[in-house]
Amino acid sequence: MGSPNTSILSEALGWLDEGREVALATVVQTWGSAPQPVGSQLLIDSDGNFLGSVSGGCVEGAVIAEAGEVMASGEAKLLEFGVEDETAWQVGLACGGTIRVYVEPLKAH
Amino acid sequence: MQRQVVEQLMSDRAERRPAAVLTWLASGEQRIIHAEDIAAMPELGEGLTEALRLDRSRVLEGADGDVFVHVFNPPLRMVVVGAVHTAQFLVPMATLADYDVTIIDPRTAFASEERFPNVNLVTEWPDQALAEFGLDTRTAFLALTHDPKIDDPALGVALASEAFYIGALGSKRTHAKRVERLVAQGISEQAIGRIHAPIGLNIGAVGPVEIAMSIMAEVTAVLRGKSGSGP
Structure with a gap:
């Protein structure tokens, strides 16, 4: 896997420069067969545009929805998705893993 | 995360300087550290050294709860x-x-x-x-x-x-x-x-x-x- 790519963060700076409201989601823990390694990041703006990945498609929808709230409130959130979790199945993390995703606002100042 | 943290990571990468962003998951407190800062953080020290050396981001247990260590090593x-x-x-x-x-x-x-x-x-x-x-x-x-x-x-x-x-x-x-x-x-x-x-x-x-x-x-x-x- 190597180092996390800083290209997502570099894109984030570009989005901030354009005056967009931005949140950053990061995989902080995984158990079982998680599709993306710890450190993977997803960049989201308030219009629902996104870049990167935290699960290869399984939970992105739910993370993007939560990111909207994070941007509105300015408060970070720690999300957990797993097979035991009904929501996780609904969002499609049926691959047998559990992941924790930290979603935080990216502040310009 | 503050914009200045991201900018610091970019300049560290340009200078090929290993860095990590620490996030206290309960409080949201965040700081960027480099190898020379580890000595001043004894409760996380060994885990931090290993995370940087093995290039492995991970959650560590600190005195103030879980800390996510996000490693940004140069290529x-x-x-x-x-x-x-x-x-x-x-x-x-x-x-x-x-x-x-x-x-x-x-x-x-x-x-x-x-x-x-x-x-x-x-x-x-x-x-x-x-x-x-x-x-x-x-x-x-x-x-x-x-x-x-x-x-x-x-x-x-x-x-x-x-x-x-x-x-x-x-x-x-x-x-x-x-x-x-x-x-x-x-x-x-x-x-x-x-x-x-x-x-x-x-x-x-x-x-x-x-x-x-x-x-x-x-x-x-x-x-x-x-x-x-x-x-």
């Missing part, structure tokens, strides 16, 4: 002294494994674009070339020429550096002679002990392709905190 590099046949097979393997590869060989017949397309080729003497290169903790160094005139001075520079891996091609007997020469140059035996020789994991490699595989396997093992075959 990996590999410096190969010797534009030899084995290197021709090693370059594509290392490139696939995300290394930025540089080949150094003053012999232009060996170090030709035709033999080494799409790679940084430096046709200077390695001690000159390496003086400017800056071998660091994210760089693997390999001496593959078999020629003491080229390998020895290059190894001298590598042993004075923080390169995470130093390997030299040659049999046990060749290496024993090399050790004698390096000692005669005033290099300490402890420093010389960093050289992995004979280079590569012992997988019974036959021919340049398999030797390249065994070298790549050993470099990976050392990068990931396994012992490799020696020293």
Whole structure:
């Protein structure tokens, strides 16, 4: 896997420069067969545009929805998705893993 | 996360300086740290050192709850002294494994674009070339020429550096002679002990392709905190 790519963060700076409201989601823990390694990041703006990945498609929808709230409130959130979790199945993390995703606002100042 | 944290990470990367962002998951408190800051954080110290060394982001238990350590290490590099046949097979393997590869060989017949397309080729003497290169903790160094005139001075520079891996091609007997020469140059035996020789994991490699595989396997093992075959 190597180092996390800083290209997502570099894109984030570009989005901030354009005056967009931005949140950053990061995989902080995984158990079982998680599709993306710890450190993977997803960049989201308030219009629902996104870049990167935290699960290869399984939970992105739910993370993007939560990111909207994070941007509105300015408060970070720690999300957990797993097979035991009904929501996780609904969002499609049926691959047998559990992941924790930290979603935080990216502040310009 | 503050914009200035992201900007700091970008400049650290440009300077090839390892960094980590620590996030206290309960409070959202965040700070960026570098190797020299670890000593001042005893409760996380060992875990932080290991996370940076193994390039493995992870959650650590701190006094104030869980801390996410997000490691931002500079990209990996590999410096190969010797534009030899084995290197021709090693370059594509290392490139696939995300290394930025540089080949150094003053012999232009060996170090030709035709033999080494799409790679940084430096046709200077390695001690000159390496003086400017800056071998660091994210760089693997390999001496593959078999020629003491080229390998020895290059190894001298590598042993004075923080390169995470130093390997030299040659049999046990060749290496024993090399050790004698390096000692005669005033290099300490402890420093010389960093050289992995004979280079590569012992997988019974036959021919340049398999030797390249065994070298790549050993470099990976050392990068990931396994012992490799020696020293």
